Amino acid sequence: DADVTQTPRNRITKTGKRIMLECSQTKGHDRMYxxxxxxxxxxxxxxxxxxxxxxxxxxxxxxYSVSRQAQAKFSLxxxxxxxxxxxxYFCATSDSAGGGLNExxxxxxTRLTVL
Amino acid sequence: xxxVQSPQAVILREGEDAVINCxxxxxxxxxxxxxxxxxxxxxxxxxxxxxxxxxxxDKISASFNEKKQQSSLYLTASQLSYSGTYFCGTxxxxxxxGGTSYGKLTFGxxxxxxxxx
Numbered sequence: 001d002a003d004v005t006q007t008p009r010n011r012i013t014k015t016g017k018r019i020m021l022e023c024s025q026t027k028g029h030d031r032m033y034x035x036x037x038x039x040x041x042x043x044x045x046x047x048x049x050x051x052x053x054x055x056x057x058x059x060x061x062x063x064y065s066v067s068r069q070a071q072a073k074f075s076l077x078x079x080x081x082x083x084x085x086x087x088x089y090f091c092a093t094s095d096s097a098g099g100g101l102n103e104x105x106x107x108x109x110t111r112l113t114v115l
Numbered sequence: 116x117x118x119v120q121s122p123q124a125v126i127l128r129e130g131e132d133a134v135i136n137c138x139x140x141x142x143x144x145x146x147x148x149x150x151x152x153x154x155x156x157x158x159x160x161x162x163x164x165x166x167x168x169x170x171x172x173d174k175i176s177a178s179f180n181e182k183k184q185q186s187s188l189y190l191t192a193s194q195l196s197y198s199g200t201y202f203c204g205t206x207x208x209x210x211x212x213g214g215t216s217y218g219k220l221t222f223g224x225x226x227x228x229x230x231x232x
Contacts, residue, residue, distance in 0.1 A: 033219075042117070042202055042222040043157070050218070058219065090156060100164070101145060101206050101218060106156035 003027045004107040006091050012113045019078040021110050023091030032074040033092040033104065034058075034066060043090065049074055050096070081114040088112075116140060118205045120223035127230045132191045135226045137203030139184040144208040146179050146186040147220055152199040160188070160201075165208065193230045200225045 004025045013019050023032065030051050035043040045058030047066040055068055063085065067075045078085055088111050092104040118139040125133050137146060145164045148171075149157040161171030163179035163186055171177075176189045184205075190197055204220035 035222075040224060042224045043204075045219060045221070048219055056219075059221070101147070101162075101220065103159040103162065103170070104147075104149075104157075104220070105159075108156055 002108070004091060004093055004105050006089075006107040006110050008110060009108065010111045012115065013081055014115050015082055017081050017114075019081050019112065021076045021078075021089055021091075021112070023074045023076070023107055025072050025091075025093045025105075025107075027093055027095075027105060028071075029093040029095045029105070030071060031094045031096055032068065033094075034064075034074065034076045035090045035092065036060060037088040037090060037109075046076065046089075078112075078114075081112075083114045086112060086114045117221055118203055118223040120201075120203055120226045122226060123224075124227040125229070127193050127197075127228070129193060129195060129230055129232055131193055131230075132189070133193060133228060135188045135190070135201050135203075135228070137186045137188075137205070137223055139205045139207075141184065141205070142208040143179075143181070143184050143205050145206040146177075147204040147206070148175070148177060148186075148188050149202045149204065149222075150197075150199045151202065151225075157202060190228070193228075195230050195232065198228055198230045200227050202226075 033048045034046040049055045049068045065077045091107040094102045094104045148160040151157040179186045204222045
């Protein structure tokens, strides 16, 4: 089984709908991240969480919210989806051993299309 | 602020070498490198830390010039499997004694590497 899973893998929705993307991990990592990937723009950080009670905004948090339900689960919500949010979304995890940023393990991604 | 990668794309024959560069305008604590194949998740390659420490795969080499806030990834004797998009991720330094960081990565726009037989 995959260590970092994302559901759904693909989603097509309409403008104005509320959407939730879910991420689960079995690696026992304390840190979790949500990234958005658009062609030619690399990976942009939306939100990140260093533990259940520590959630931080990334570079492009407007229009998004997150919930860290447990150490292993980190959900991303689009309150009112717009076409501009059409993108590939990745969840990632890492541990905090040594105190610094360690290797990040990425989930398979969720391809979201907003019509 | 997003680091700048160069070149944007490179095409090689098997066995040739390539260098991918990553440059930031901010003081850095570390530089991370990832490779992503089309339609797949990014995969970790290497971390280069301020002070010279490196963590990563033995077959990948890279450098980190702390004074210039630049890193380079060296791909030697390229193989077909090296094809993909390479991203650098930079971790900014807080500039405090002890070298603590902001604890998050900012990724470059990517360099597309294509290796032909």
